[in-house]
Every structure is written in structure tokens, then in C-alpha cells.
Amino acid sequence: ETYKLIAMSGSLRKKSFNTALLHSIIELAQEDFDIEVVSIELPLFNDDLIDPDEPEVVTALKQAVREADGLLIVTPEYNHSIPGVLKNAIDWLSLEPGTPLRDKPVMIAGASPGILGTARCQIHLRQVFATNRANVLPGNEIFITHCKEKIDDRGLHDENSINQIKKTLLEYRKWIEFWKRNAKN
Numbered sequence: 001e002t003y004k005l006i007a008m009s010g011s012l013r014k015k016s017f018n019t020a021l022l023h024s025i026i027e028l029a030q031e032d033f034d035i036e037v038v039s040i041e042l043p044l045f046n047d048d049l050i051d052p053d054e055p056e057v058v059t060a061l062k063q064a065v066r067e068a069d070g071l072l073i074v075t076p077e078y079n080h081s082i083p084g085v086l087k088n089a090i091d092w093l094s095l096e097p098g099t100p101l102r103d104k105p106v107m108i109a110g111a112s113p114g115i116l117g118t119a120r121c122q123i124h125l126r127q128v129f130a131t132n133r134a135n136v137l138p139g140n141e142i143f144i145t146h147c148k149e150k151i152d153d154r155g156l157h158d159e160n161s162i163n164q165i166k167k168t169l170l171e172y173r174k175w176i177e178f179w180k181r182n183a184k185n
């Protein structure tokens, strides 16, 4: 069985290392997952827009996440935290009642030119997803440090990172299956 994932890159930049990493992950995952990349260029979150005028792009994104077996986030770290555009998308998705994030198995990865490879951003993301009762894959962290040496126009070419991603994708598959077995009816 292939599982359907919705994927988001936290960078809007054309030559983004993280978007390139996302596409390499999609290639490595193609046997087990069907991954659809969605745009996070949404209006700025504003509570006044929710009801009854929720932007159509937001309604569509919520629906896509709700129907998916999992959510894949590949993002840079900005100022030791989550890029605003990504946080904005999560805020839109987070609204109760019925947030599509609830119980959703989530996998996180990131690339940075520095030595921490988005570690601090990922800690914050875990906290934000926990608030929404999403199920972020425990352990199995994918930090691509020194990404300028590991990612180029053709994607990720660092063997250790590739092996780490392959292992993590296997764990993520099991994680999705675990939550399917334990789903509340």
C-alpha cells in the first residue's frame, strides 16, 4: 500500500535548499508514498476571515491535509525558529473545531548551511504540533547540516544523509500504520 502525504516546504525561494531536499525525499520515498507538494502562500492569518469568509485556498489546504495519511514538513530555520510563512500556514490549519492536524502523523526535515541543520526550528515545530495533537514521528530527526556541500541543482547527494532519510521513511511508514491501527472510531 502507498500512503498519501501532503508536503510543505517552509521556503518560498526559487533556489531553496529545503525545496530541493523535499524533492529528493519525494524521490527516495516514491515506492511507499504518494506525495503532493502544496503551496503555503496563503493570506496572512486573521481571525476575522474565518467564518463565513475563509479563503478558498485555506479551505482546500485543510481538506487536502484532512484526507492525507500524513504531513511532511521540510523547512529552513529562521532566527532560531519556524519561518513566518510556515507558521502562518500551521495557524490556519490549527483552528478548532476539527483541526485537520489532530492525530495526523507528521515527519519533519530541514537543511541549513550552518552546523545545527534547523535543529532549533524543529524543536519549536514539535511543540506547535503537540499543541494540535498531531503525532510527530519521535526521534528520527533529519538535520541536513552544511547543506551547501550536500545539496546542489540535482538535489541531495550526501550518502549519509540519504541513508538517514531512507531509514526515517521506513520508520515513518510504521508510524502511520501504528496510528491507523489505533485510530479512534
Ligand code: FNR
Pocket: 011, 012, 013, 015, 016, 017, 018, 019, 075, 076, 077, 078, 079, 080, 081, 111, 112, 113, 114, 115, 116, 117, 118
Ligand atoms: C536565516 N538562516 C538561518 N540559518 C540557521 O541555521 N539558523 C537561523 O536561525 C537562521 N536564521 C535566518 C533568518 C533569516 C531571515 C534568513 C533569510 C536566513 C540562513 C538559512 O538557513 C539559509 O538562508 C537557508 O538557505 C534558507 O533555506 P532555503 O531558502 O535555502 O531553503
